Amino acid sequence: xxxxxxxxxxxxxxxxxxxxxxxxxxxxxxxxxxxxxxxxxxxxxxxxxxxxxxxxxxxxxxxxxxxxxxxxxxxxxxxxxxxxxxxxxxxxxxxxxxxxxxxxxxxxxxxxxxxxxxxxxxxxxxxxxxxxxxxxxxxxxxxxxxxxxxxxxxxxxxxxxxxxxxxxxxxxxxxxxxxxxxxxxxxxxxxxxxxxxxxxxxxxxxxxxxxxxxxxxxxxxxxxxxxxxxxxxxxxxxxxxxxxxxxxxxxxxxxxxxxxxxxxxxxxxxxxxxxxxxxxxxxxxxxxxxxxxxxxxxxxxxxxxxxxxxxxxxxxxxxxxxxxxxxxxxxxxxxxxxxxxxxxxxxxxxxxxxxxxxxxxxxxxxxxxxxxxxxxxxxxxxxxxxxxxxxxxxxxxxxxxxxxxxxxxxxxxxxxxxxxxxxxxxxxxxxxxxxxxxxxxxxxxxxxxxxxxxxxxxxxxxxxxxxxxxxxxxxxxxxxxxxxxxxxxxxxxxxxxxxxxxxxx
Amino acid sequence: xxxxxxxxxxxxxxxxxxxxxxxxxxxxxxxxxxxxxxxxxxxxxxxxxxxxxxxxxxxxxxxxxxxxxxxxxxxxxxxxxxxxxxxxxxxxxxxxxxxxxxxxxxxxxxxxxxxxxxxxxxxxxxxxxxxxxxxxxxxxxxxxxxxxxxxxxxxxxxxxxxxxxxxxxxxxxxxxxxxxxxxxxxxxxxxxxxxxxxxxxxxxxxxxxxxxxxxxxxxxxxxxxxxxxxxxxxxxxxxxxxxxxxxxxxxxxxxxxxxxxxxxxxxxxxxxxxxxxxxxxxxxxxxxxxxxxxxxxxxxxxxxxxxxxxxxx
Numbered sequence: 001x002x003x004x005x006x007x008x009x010x011x012x013x014x015x016x017x018x019x020x021x022x023x024x025x026x027x028x029x030x031x032x033x034x035x036x037x038x039x040x041x042x043x044x045x046x047x048x049x050x051x052x053x054x055x056x057x058x059x060x061x062x063x064x065x066x067x068x069x070x071x072x073x074x075x076x077x078x079x080x081x082x083x084x085x086x087x088x089x090x091x092x093x094x095x096x097x098x099x100x101x102x103x104x105x106x107x108x109x110x111x112x113x114x115x116x117x118x119x120x121x122x123x124x125x126x127x128x129x130x131x132x133x134x135x136x137x138x139x140x141x142x143x144x145x146x147x148x149x150x151x152x153x154x155x156x157x158x159x160x161x162x163x164x165x166x167x168x169x170x171x172x173x174x175x176x177x178x179x180x181x182x183x184x185x186x187x188x189x190x191x192x193x194x195x196x197x198x199x200x201x202x203x204x205x206x207x208x209x210x211x212x213x214x215x216x217x218x219x220x221x222x223x224x225x226x227x228x229x230x231x232x233x234x235x236x237x238x239x240x241x242x243x244x245x246x247x248x249x250x251x252x253x254x255x256x257x258x259x260x261x262x263x264x265x266x267x268x269x270x271x272x273x274x275x276x277x278x279x280x281x282x283x284x285x286x287x288x289x290x291x292x293x294x295x296x297x298x299x300x301x302x303x304x305x306x307x308x309x310x311x312x313x314x315x316x317x318x319x320x321x322x323x324x325x326x327x328x329x330x331x332x333x334x335x336x337x338x339x340x341x342x343x344x345x346x347x348x349x350x351x352x353x354x355x356x357x358x359x360x361x362x363x364x365x366x367x368x369x370x371x372x373x374x375x376x377x378x379x380x381x382x383x384x385x386x387x388x389x390x391x392x393x394x395x396x397x398x399x400x401x402x403x404x405x406x407x408x409x410x411x412x413x414x415x416x417x418x419x420x421x422x423x424x425x426x427x428x429x430x431x432x433x434x435x436x437x438x439x440x441x442x443x444x445x446x447x448x449x450x451x452x453x454x455x456x457x458x459x460x461x462x463x464x465x466x467x468x469x470x471x472x473x474x475x476x477x478x479x480x481x482x483x484x485x486x487x488x489x490x491x492x493x494x495x496x497x498x499x500x501x502x503x504x505x
Numbered sequence: 506x507x508x509x510x511x512x513x514x515x516x517x518x519x520x521x522x523x524x525x526x527x528x529x530x531x532x533x534x535x536x537x538x539x540x541x542x543x544x545x546x547x548x549x550x551x552x553x554x555x556x557x558x559x560x561x562x563x564x565x566x567x568x569x570x571x572x573x574x575x576x577x578x579x580x581x582x583x584x585x586x587x588x589x590x591x592x593x594x595x596x597x598x599x600x601x602x603x604x605x606x607x608x609x610x611x612x613x614x615x616x617x618x619x620x621x622x623x624x625x626x627x628x629x630x631x632x633x634x635x636x637x638x639x640x641x642x643x644x645x646x647x648x649x650x651x652x653x654x655x656x657x658x659x660x661x662x663x664x665x666x667x668x669x670x671x672x673x674x675x676x677x678x679x680x681x682x683x684x685x686x687x688x689x690x691x692x693x694x695x696x697x698x699x700x701x702x703x704x705x706x707x708x709x710x711x712x713x714x715x716x717x718x719x720x721x722x723x724x725x726x727x728x729x730x731x732x733x734x735x736x737x738x739x740x741x742x743x744x745x746x747x748x749x750x751x752x753x754x755x756x757x758x759x760x761x762x763x764x765x766x767x768x769x770x771x772x773x774x775x776x777x778x779x780x781x782x783x784x785x786x787x788x789x790x791x792x793x794x795x796x797x798x799x800x801x802x803x804x805x806x807x808x809x810x811x812x813x814x815x816x817x818x
Contacts, residue, residue: 009554009594011547016513016593038590039515039581040631044624049773055761056769059624062519062667106525114551136551137533146533150526154748161756162747163526164519165667168758170721170775175757177722179817185750316631318584320595327590399722473553487518 002026006471010481012111017447017486019459019477020325023468028477031456031463033447035328038299042314045437050076050407050429053437054167057425060439061487063106065164066099066156067418068439071425073169074261074414079429080171080406085397086263088173090386091159093260093270094186096416097383098155099163101193103419104342104372104379105152107485109134109145109231112369115478116238120470126238133234141200141231148196151189155383158182171406173399178390187387194380201373203230210377213352215360232373236366239479244366248480250462252278252363253336254344255445257286257415257422260382263389270382271349273417275333278363283348288415288424291440294330294451297323305452306332309426309438310411330451331440339363339458340421340445341485343371346378365462365483372485407432418442420485443487459484506542507572507681510564510605511615513547514598515591515625515634516578519667520615521548526748527670535674540681544569565604573680574609576602579618579625579634580647590632599647602637606648610656611680612637613663615673620662620693621766622646628771636662638692642766662692664740666763671745672697691766693739698764701789702735703728705743706754707818712736714807715800716814721775724814727759729784732775734762736788755818 003024010017018034041060045053057072058065070092077084113134121127133141153163159176160166168175176182194206202209203226212218227233239245258273274283275290292306301315314329332338343363346354354371361367413426421442428436448457456464459481468474513521524532535541543550544560563569580599581591588597606612614620614637622641626634635646638660644650653659663676676694679686687695703709708726711717717729727733735743735754742752742760754760759775762768772778778785787796810816 007594009557011550011554011557016547018594036592037515037581038583038632039579039625039634040590041625043629043631044627049775051775052769052773055774056624056627059517059519059666062517062522065519110549117551136549137536143533146525146531150528150531150748153526154750157746157748157750157756159756161751161753161758162742164522165763166753166756166758167761168753168756173722175721316584316590318589320589401720401722403720472555475553 004471006474008474008477010478010486012114012482017481019463019481021463021477023471026467026469028463028466028468031460032325033328033449033457033459035326035447038316038327040316042437045434047433050427050432050434051170053427053434054170057439058165058167061441062164063103063487064099064418064420064423065166066095066160067416067423068425069167069169070096071414071416071423071439072427073171074416075412075425075427076171078412078414079410079427080402080408080412082172082402082406083400084266085173085400087178087390087396087398089261089263089266090390091174091176091178091398092169093263094383094386094390095156095159096260097379097386098152100419101152101376101379102149103485104376105145105149107419108235108369108373109141110136111485112482113235115475115482118473118475120473120475121238124238124241126234126241130234130238133231144196144200148193152193154189155186158186170399172402173397175399177398178394180394183387183391190380190383190387197376197380201231201376203227203233206377206380210381213356215353215356218353218357232370235373236370239366239369242479244479244483245361245364247466247476248365248462248483249363250339250458251337253333253338254278254347254363255333255338255340255422256344256348257417257424259345259349259378259417271345271378274348275338276344276348288413290334291424292332293440294332296330296452297449298326298329299324300329309424309440310413310428310436312438326449328444328447328449330448330457331444332451335453335455337448337451337455337457337461338445339484340442341368341372342375342421343368344421345417346371346375365480368483420487421445441487446484447486506540507610508542508544508570509573509575509677510544510560510571511546511575511577512598512602512605514576514578514602514619515581515632516616516618518548518577520577520673521546523667523670524673527674528749529671530674530678532674535677539678541573541677544571561601561605564608567608571605571608572610573677574605574612575615576612576619576637577615579623579632580637581625581632581634583631583633586633602647606637606654609654611654611658612660613676613680614638614660615663616668617664617666617763617768620660620664621768623666624769627769639766659688659692661686661688661694664691664693664698664764666768669697669741669745669747672741689739693764697741698739700739700741700744702738702740702742702752702754702760703788706735706752708754710811710816711814713803714811715804716807716811721757723757724816724818727754727757728777730777731759732761732773732777733759734765735760737786738762738764740764757818
């Protein structure tokens with residue numbers, strides 16, 4: 001049996017990704033994902049004013065700063081037990097959605113579909129059509145994605161002043177009220193994106209598309225000319241032609257924190273979250289106390305088992321020549337490795353089409369990407385609802401300023417569905433300053449290394465069994481990993497570690 | 506054509522995403538019409554990584570000409586100066602930057618991290634991060650102060666967290682055209698740093714009449730109480746609006762001074778340190794006693810529409 005070790009690096013992901021795979025006769029028998037960067041946000045947060053987290057944590061990630069800001073502000077509001085006016089929640093949701101649309105478009109058409117333009121596929125029946133649409137910097141859909149994703153973040157700029165990296169969500173609300181000018185401008189952006197999404201991405205009206213509720217219905221729809229010629233139709237035909245619907249299930253367990261806070265009941269989510277148990281097929285309510293993180297295979301000072309984020313620890317302990325191999329920790333839900341992202345969000349949230357496709361073929365690389373494109377429809381609907389509700393009465397408050405006396409010591413957490421999946425911030429405030437800060441990002445779940453029990457993380461599981469045709473250009477691995485929307489800058493952990501430490505390599 | 510190689514070091518990817526928001530020129534316009542040949546960009550290139558490795562090798566040995574090297578992110582030097590907290594296939598990114606810089610016509614630090622160290626270099630600087638040719642506000646980072654690129658330039662610091670989209674694309678367009686780009690004392694291209702964020706801020710009239718907010722969410726000026734650095738921060742945020750739409754200060758978010766070498770400053774970012782009634786730091790170049798005299802007069806002269814904060818921003 002020919003056995004080779006392959007160290008792969010991957011571009012078109014956020015941050016640096018290296019994967020070590022073992023190939024037996026061309027099939028992946030083992031995989032290890034390696035986070036190669038440690039920035040140490042945790043020590044930077046320690047001792048700072050609690051609100052500084054709203055400036056610093058969005059800068060963990062250049063693509064989902066709004067999601068980090070949202071989690072950070074929820075954590076502070078929980079610690080300080082603050083009410084939030086409904087219009088602030090609406091504006092927060094609207095901005096998070098705009099960032100989500102940006103991400104879903106860019107991830108799909110700038111990061112994922114370029115893999116299909118590989119010369120290896122030149123003989124495929126869809127290749128010429130695909131190049132017309134998806135060729136980087138030249139294809140029509142690629143270029144339109146550049147233009148439309150740029151438009152989407154204008155919505156964030158209306159309320160946050162800029163995208164990315166702003167701090168417009170503050171404890172008790174947001175800094176800018178809705179007004180006629182902003183609402184109409186946002187609506188214009190949304191209309192333009194929706195028109196393009198309908199005409200070019202799905203080839204149908206939004207309502208018809210959302211009404212599709214079964215795998216059979218989708219496959220017959222895929223045969224209709226308008227949809228077949230659409231960007232999603234093309235993506236589905238090529239991905240399925242390559243068998244991506246049979247690849248890379250990974251862990252069957254999924255996690256969603258639920259999408260978008262309910263403006264009237266901010267503790268509730270407009271799209272419900274939960275834990276999907278892949279063994280039983282049942283969805284259990286979310287219990288954040290079940291979350292814990294392991295470091296057995298990470299370059300952090302070891303501790304036994306897993307620790308809940310509210311009392312976790314992150315002390316760098318770089319040991320490059322050991323069985324530890326990454327700067328990412330291993331988050332677990334109970335003792336389960338889980339996947340998170342749009343597939344988890346829609347499956348747990350109850351989208352009938354995704355449920356049906358998942359029941360038929362299970363989790364797979366195509367379905368993950370398909371779910372990301374499908375989610376844009378929900379984002380458009382929810383964004384429009386937020387705008388409609390905001391326009392009812394512009395005089396409603398957009399912030400309840402808590403005043404200094406509310407800034408008491410305590411603990412809180414904020415859980416959000418970021419574009420890439422479940423994002424949580426846990427904060428502890430002592431003597432008026434940040435005493436502990438822990439972030440568990442979506443990519444930390446997906447890119448997790450092995451845990452204390454030796455259980456591999458989701459990507460590591462999803463790569464096993466994949467046949468690699470050309471180890472010099474392992475494009476299959478690109479399809480699979482990019483279907484997860486990886487963001488390696490997000491594997492960085494935050495927590496107090498006390499003093500600055502140095503460790504010899 | 507000017508060849509360009511983009512490298513991410515200790516970064517969040519913010520500059521890569523932000524540059525996609527540029528419109529005049531846009532990134533795609535920069536590539537199709539402004540004479541830039543992008544050899545590699547980690548987030549956008551579709552070629553396999555073996556091509557990246559081959560490009561890197563051929564640049565380092567001098568087979569492939571490199572006109573513009575863009576670096577995004579802090580230079581991570583931990584642990585113990587090895588740089589291995591930020592590696593690529595076992596090589597410290599820090600060493601890759603050094604090698605590429607020796608071959609580059611010009612080196613551009615994209616964003617405050619690459620320019621000065623940025624958020625990752627904030628105290629206690631756990632990654633021992635520095636900028637390319639500055640360590641916060643001190644000259645000399647990865648490269649010594651006297652270092653010059655092949656074109657005879659120090660590292661061009663396109664500061665900002667993230668850098669403004671047009672500050673990035675217009676700098677690159679100018680460099681590709683071979684223009685000389687006068688730099689300020691922090692090696693930032695003067696054209697984009699010769700204005701302060703305060704200029705063009707829609708809250709200016711409130712500042713003028715000293716009508717100040719005590720709490721966030723209002724319409725008035727954020728300088729006296731809420732930590733706004735707009736009057737001291739050089740950047741185009743209010744003269745070339747973000748995403749074509751707005752700026753942080755217009756949206757009621759204090760300017761945190763993200764184009765400055767000491768960003769983020771080591772203090773409560775939403776508060777203005779004051780001695781008595783007076784901010785410790787005053788607008789760029791302003792004399793304290795005159796400023797206070799003027800402010801008191803101005804407040805007395807404020808029209809009711811401003812005093813009552815009736816004017817939208």
